[in-house]
Amino acid sequence: MGQQDLTIQELVNKIERGEIRLPEMQRQYVWQQTRVRDLLDSLYRGYPSGTILTWETDEDVATRDFAMEQEASASGSFQLLLDGQQRLTSLSAILRGEPVEVRGRKKPIDILFNLEHPYDLQIITEVFEDDENEDDTDADPDAPEANEDEMAMRANRMAFVVHSNKLAALPNWVSVTRIFKEDNDLAIIQEAGISDLNDPRFKKYSDRLKRLKDIAKYSYRVHILDRAKSYEEVTEIFVRVNSLGAKLRSSDLALAQITARWRKSLEIFQEFEQECIAQGFNLSLAIHLKNLVVFATGQSRFKTVGKLPLDKLKTSWEQAKAGMDYALNFLRENVDIDSPALLSSPFIVITLAAYGHHKNYTLTPEEAKELRYWVLVANAKARYSRGSSETFLDQDLGAIQKGAGVQGLLQSLRTQVGRLDILASDLENRNSRSAYFKSMFMAFKKAEAKDWRDQLVISLKHSGSQHSLQFHHLFPQAVLKKQNKETREINDICNLSFISGHTNRKISDKEPAKYLPDYIEKVGEDELKKQCIPLDRSLWELDRYDDFLRERRKLIAEHLNEYIGHDRVDEEAAE
Incomplete structure (x- = not known):
């Protein structure tokens, strides 16, 4: 060297x-x-x-x-x-x-x-x-x-x-x-x-x-490996060097091992990655590789990928693509999720792909309804965003392979988080990075909540700075800071609503008691109800901020349970 x-x-x-x-x-x-x-x-x-x-x-x-x-x-x-x-x-x-x-x-x-x-x-x-x-x-x-x-x-x-x-x-x-x-x-x-x-x-x-x-x-100092070394040997050196310092993620090391066996496979993976992006799902290559490993080995970890024969890799990739197509179609058409930005974890896509493949892409109406329910609850409860995400993913893959169905997935989720319904207390002290915030947006969009000025239904896909979606502090940040409220209290998701950038700038730092009555006069109370904003005007006063949050938590929790279909699915399961 x-x-x-x-x-x-x-x-x-x-x-x-x-x-x-x-x-x-x-x-x-x-x-x-x-x-x-x-x-x-x-x-x-x-x-x-x-x-x-x-x-x-x-x-x-x-x-x-x-x-x-x-x-x-x-x-x-x-x-x-x-x-x-x-x-x-x-x-x-x-x-x-x-x-x-x-x-x-x-x-x-x-x-x-x-x-x-x-x-x-x-x-x-x-x-x-x-x-x-x-x-x-x-x-x-x-x-x-x-x-x-x-x-x-x-x-x-x-x-x-x-x-x-x-x-x-x-x-x-x-x-x-x-x-x-x-x-x-x-x-x-x-x-x-x-x-x-x-x-x-x-x-x-x-x-x-x-x-x-x-x-x-x-x-x-540049170390140069000599020309006599084979591609396979250089790949082994690459994996070892980058494993020692934990500089690369496991998916990056897996890619090196896969491309060593399957030359020019990266182009194949990237081509499918672009196809998914064209559908609105900008999933990283790491997720596509993990999906490949799931279809090849039945579990999510990359430990054995270097031992997989070429034929197995190629066959599993075709199956993984079919599973991914099914998962994205199910999310978009059955759950109204058209962007990975609405998912608390992209691992949900992998579970859906595995479930569709296991069922030979043939579901009864009841199974489809239950599967939608699982997606929404797992997403809201952040199934794969707490603890060891791969451990939970492997639990769900195991339940699917054993034929436990959606009820098996739900039971694993109950074991992890307890109750599957959403309580007002679950929303306390949550911020905009919370999985519940994504669920809030989806529930409000399903209710056809609109911007209070341009009357466009809220969406992540609006173009133009005037119409692009923003989350708005109902009680403005500047006003609450003057009241010595902590950042955690100011950014509580129950102080957030979804409106356009133009409307947000128009409201600026006005208190809700000053601007909400004007919007009610223009668009009616229903538009506030669709975003679970309490109509009790006394709660819009600055000194009632804590009471406002408590009341809106109750309204949002009720609305989320209805949107997810918690009561309906539980009643049908009991029968």
Whole structure:
């Protein structure tokens, strides 16, 4: 194995010229901007940042594109990047000022640098844990939200932050990309308010800008696997290297093992992924791979995927596609769910696919009704978003294989969460990330709740800034903050309704006692009832906020139970 030392700038140039490419086994670019922020901060401090692993080969190996534009290699030869993709893609985007493509969308990586960061670098950065679970399936939907004032205080102690308009407007915060693109720092320093060379800040800012630009000179040790190694051996190295540091998710390692056995299968997977996106279901490749493994092995974990024979992989993929098609059709037509944004977990799709396949896609009307009920209850109760999501998924797959039917799925859910109906107390202290919030939206949409101005039925698919859906604080945030209400109380889902952006801006920070009567006069009380807004006007007064929340919780819980069909299904099961 050879090695060489290359600066970040040299590596970025090689990527731009197409002299470094990605093998098919590599995952897509997935880093959140907070990870890029922390990488820059580590390099700025002079901390070590790992190594790079590449492979030179004469084999005809399938490649995949970087998340940014590349030229074709002038010589026709290139090295395949096995370890370091996330770092080098991020740094390329920053130094070149090029957007990255993430799940079909191009967006810039925009990090700000604090010219006035504290001298004590030990307290600059607080590393916040990013949620990189498999498609957020283990994320806590009711985790507390960050307070804006706290975030501002943290930013002042940091050297790098993800771009925000509020900070970008301040003279001491500068775009990192701009710093790398500017040949002369004088304009940046002048815009920061320095007009006199004798200003002590001039030298401080100049030194800090130079120190930041020197990141491009940071040297990575590049290890190069020799040409004699086979694709299978390189795949094994890739899996081992990335397993040791838990740098890749299990689905990424599984993809490497699958593509080693099934060459150019990534194109096949991505083609079906795009077909699902065209139907409105932008599910990650990880979910499609997990669905494949479920159909191949009967369970959800990727542990045995490397041992599956090629024929089994191909047959299971065809079955998995048929199951996925059924699941998406059922969600869209039977449950009125037309976007994964309305699901508390995409694992619900996998369970539906497995159930349809097990029943040979032949259900009685009663089974279809029960299955709809299970989807809505499992979604509202966040079946796969608490505890070990894969354990719960495997429980449900086992129940399906044993022929326990929908009642078996419901029994597993009862064991996990207790009551299947929704109580007013279940909604207490929930925020907009809660699964109940998604259920609220679906229930209100089913009731044909409309915007109070344009009379469009609420929908995630409205186009245009005026009509795009927003959630509106019935008691405005600014008003409640003046009453010293905590963030948790302000953002309680029972203080939220669904209206258009134009209507939201029109209401601004008016109290409900002032604006709701006007809308009742224009559109009638029914439009408020459809979103479970109490009609007792005394509850719209600011000093009755807590009473308002309690009353609306009761109304929403009743409406959700009716929408889900809890009483109807339970009565039929009892008979």
